[in-house]
Amino acid sequence: MNLFRGEGHPLPLRPEKRVLVIGSGRVEEAAAEAVRRAGGEPVSLKGDLEGLSGLAGGFRVVVNHDGQRRTGRVGAVVLAGTPAPWPGPLQGLEELDQGLGLSLRELDREPEAGSGRTALLTGFWSRLSPDSFGLALEAGLRIMAGGGLLFLFTPQAKVAGPGLEELYRELRLRGAVVTRLDRPPALEPAPGKVGLRFLDPILDQEVRLEVERLVFDPPLGVPEEIRAAGLSLDLLAGPDQGPNPDNVLFPPPLTSRAGVFAVGRGLEVKDDRAGEELELLTEELGLLLGSGDRVQTATRLASDRRQCALCLTCLRTCPVQAIGWDSGPVVLESACLSCGQCAAVCPAAVIEPLWEEEEGLKALLLEPGSGRLVLACGRVSPETLARLPEGVRTVRLSCAGRVSPGVLLALLGRGYGRVVVAACHPGNCRSLTGSARAGQVVAEVRDWLSSLGLPASTVSYVPLAPHQHQRLLGALGAEEKR
Amino acid sequence: MSDHPKGPAVLDLDRADLGFSQEVVEAGGGGLRNCYGCGACSAFCPILPKAEGYDPRRLIRLVLLGQRELVLGQPLIWLCSTCYSCQEVCPQQVSFTEISFALKNLAVEAGFLPSGLPAQVDLLSRFGRLYEVGEFENEKRAKLGLPPQESQGGDYRSLLAGLAARLGGAGSRPGPREDKGGGGGS
Numbered sequence: 001m002n003l004f005r006g007e008g009h010p011l012p013l014r015p016e017k018r019v020l021v022i023g024s025g026r027v028e029e030a031a032a033e034a035v036r037r038a039g040g041e042p043v044s045l046k047g048d049l050e051g052l053s054g055l056a057g058g059f060r061v062v063v064n065h066d067g068q069r070r071t072g073r074v075g076a077v078v079l080a081g082t083p084a085p086w087p088g089p090l091q092g093l094e095e096l097d098q099g100l101g102l103s104l105r106e107l108d109r110e111p112e113a114g115s116g117r118t119a120l121l122t123g124f125w126s127r128l129s130p131d132s133f134g135l136a137l138e139a140g141l142r143i144m145a146g147g148g149l150l151f152l153f154t155p156q157a158k159v160a161g162p163g164l165e166e167l168y169r170e171l172r173l174r175g176a177v178v179t180r181l182d183r184p185p186a187l188e189p190a191p192g193k194v195g196l197r198f199l200d201p202i203l204d205q206e207v208r209l210e211v212e213r214l215v216f217d218p219p220l221g222v223p224e225e226i227r228a229a230g231l232s233l234d235l236l237a238g239p240d241q242g243p244n245p246d247n248v249l250f251p252p253p254l255t256s257r258a259g260v261f262a263v264g265r266g267l268e269v270k271d272d273r274a275g276e277e278l279e280l281l282t283e284e285l286g287l288l289l290g291s292g293d294r295v296q297t298a299t300r301l302a303s304d305r306r307q308c309a310l311c312l313t314c315l316r317t318c319p320v321q322a323i324g325w326d327s328g329p330v331v332l333e334s335a336c337l338s339c340g341q342c343a344a345v346c347p348a349a350v351i352e353p354l355w356e357e358e359e360g361l362k363a364l365l366l367e368p369g370s371g372r373l374v375l376a377c378g379r380v381s382p383e384t385l386a387r388l389p390e391g392v393r394t395v396r397l398s399c400a401g402r403v404s405p406g407v408l409l410a411l412l413g414r415g416y417g418r419v420v421v422a423a424c425h426p427g428n429c430r431s432l433t434g435s436a437r438a439g440q441v442v443a444e445v446r447d448w449l450s451s452l453g454l455p456a457s458t459v460s461y462v463p464l465a466p467h468q469h470q471r472l473l474g475a476l477g478a479e480e481k482r
Numbered sequence: 483m484s485d486h487p488k489g490p491a492v493l494d495l496d497r498a499d500l501g502f503s504q505e506v507v508e509a510g511g512g513g514l515r516n517c518y519g520c521g522a523c524s525a526f527c528p529i530l531p532k533a534e535g536y537d538p539r540r541l542i543r544l545v546l547l548g549q550r551e552l553v554l555g556q557p558l559i560w561l562c563s564t565c566y567s568c569q570e571v572c573p574q575q576v577s578f579t580e581i582s583f584a585l586k587n588l589a590v591e592a593g594f595l596p597s598g599l600p601a602q603v604d605l606l607s608r609f610g611r612l613y614e615v616g617e618f619e620n621e622k623r624a625k626l627g628l629p630p631q632e633s634q635g636g637d638y639r640s641l642l643a644g645l646a647a648r649l650g651g652a653g654s655r656p657g658p659r660e661d662k663g664g665g666g667g668s
Binding site (some may be wrong): 174177178197200202207209434 | 495518540543546
């Protein structure tokens, strides 16, 4: 975990064992148990989460409790929301006798689809996708094949998708009673059965119905506290405005949110799928808090800790907060974008990027040069660079944000007549601020050159959108003519 | 039988006969289950604005919900004028006119018959037509300068009986068209 190689001895990370568990209900309880299994100490959130900074293993959390702001240190954060209760009319579902109400997934596990009357409710709690509608229709057909009478309730008449029309038709022709409702039917007490009541949209009349079994989609409602915590933590939201599990449970390399986990999303009432997610959580937390294996590699940045000025500039500059502080700067490998902006701004010039492009830049700075040079962001398209005329030297950087005034002046000192920084469009910068920072650096250097009476146009910044090679050619050509 | 065309305030499907829709399908109301309730048939039905409670879409829905008594027992199903507008506009190829015939047949089988209908059957069997010319009509004819029309009733039953005997007892089937007894019920 420690990137700053102080005298060759890596600074050991001491992960905080306390884990903040946000949520309520049975999933929260299960998650707290999983944290204990992983060797952590669960603490539940009291108040509103206002901020999270730092790194996995040592997050600093700000909690607002009755107007009082408190800070604390936790090693990880777990969002453990019990799926939101069923919307009003189906609130009685939890009280149903065992076996009367079951989800589509539970129905799959039943050896026989059963007979008697079944009400199948689909699409009321999450948007009907062709997949989920198809699953519901197939389940309906299975129920009817078993001799059951089917009442299908759905808010949508049709969902377009391959094969769906046929399935739907088949279901109708076999005698399923399809009812389109805006809201799910209300549950009513009925001894040993499930009573349903709804306003038939065609008859404009209340209809009451008793069925032997209620089958429904998994409820995917996001609990309010989880939604709020997702916003506080700046997590990408899924279509239902809840934290997107793909970005949380399995953080992609482009986020700084390693150490934030979400479990319980999409879990069904009376479903045991939570077990799987919780096992995964235990495993991940174990790596993070226990052995620290999860966060120990340092392949992106290195520095001489003795020369570090402890100025925190790198920490403030990092666009993804991948640099944190643990009595000295530490980088979160999984979050680092390899843009090199920290190295560009470090006043002590002690941050040393370890990626491949850095070798090209180092070599460039050591050799004497002449003529025109293009420093191109790694994301500038090869086609654009291939159109450059002969004699223009091109060097790839990981990101245009890697350039610093020092680098540009050193290159001019090496003998280059023109230096063009080719960046991505600032609005499309993968490292968020890299392109814009390159623009600022170039402007700064041009100012210096002007004030020294030197031609400012020897250094320029060209932000490029795709297919804008003309712009780069123009920048090079125009400068040549002048 | 319910007098109110909308039926009870709350329709309780516990007493529903959910095999009813299958029965209607078998009686010739194929396509019934294709209905998704768009209401195109109701929009085009010429009877709907004239007769309160008559609504093809509603009838189909009641059949699908197994409301046998409610559908067969109400006089509404007899109001269809068989204009086939519903069938023309249906996007799902539901033949409501056929469903209507099926419902009428099932209603008769179940013993639900509107009171006017036996009288019409009686007229048909006595006179071979639904409308017999009498004094009232002849007065009108006289005003228009037309010769009076003699009543031809009375012997139609015996005519039919004789015909049936000639055809070898196939009395229940309609015989070849006779001059006088022609196309009953126009």
